[in-house]
Amino acid sequence: MAEFEVIQGDITQSHVDAIVNAANTTLLGGGGVDGAIHRAAGPELFAACVPFNGCPTGEARITPGFQLSAKWIIHTPGPVWQGGDHHEAADLASCYRESLRLAVEKGCHTVDFPSISTGVYGYPLNAAATVATQTIASVLAQSDTLTRVRLVAFDPKTAKVYRDAWEQA
């Protein structure tokens, strides 16, 4: 089975086949990791996202990586936390599943994720990590194409929570 790893760092620096962007439903950029990815990839990324006309929560769209080392960028709008009874967990699982499905469709072997929805969108970190690691584990168990999926945490606390969640996944 493909390996899963948690690292701490800046996902814009990843040398992988695809990085995932925690986008919003406009797909036209924003703050947080989305802003960092758009700045690092350059203005061609914005131009490539315009024709999508947005993307529903839990779905994903793919563009080239442009000025990034990553070959592809997969853009997925995570759920905004609204207390937990607005299908947030199903939507978050769908972000990870759909992103990996697109990655495999493009023949990607290595994929890096940020911690989707746990910044501006307010998803509680422990709960998000449980959903993310369980979903990634179930996809990896069925994939021959993927060789390594990583969660790139921006801070040590996030890294620890995802490492602990993976132990339980």
Ligand code: AR6
């Ligand atoms: N590399 C890795 N992780 C990062 C980086 C980076 N360069 N920068 C931030 N993070 P957020 P969300 C972490 O708010 O909650 C945007 O405006 C960050 O510390 O970026 O899904 C979009 O346009 C946190 O752990 O995404 C949407 O409107 C994690 O990435 C909205 O924010 C996610 O935080 C999406 O909110």
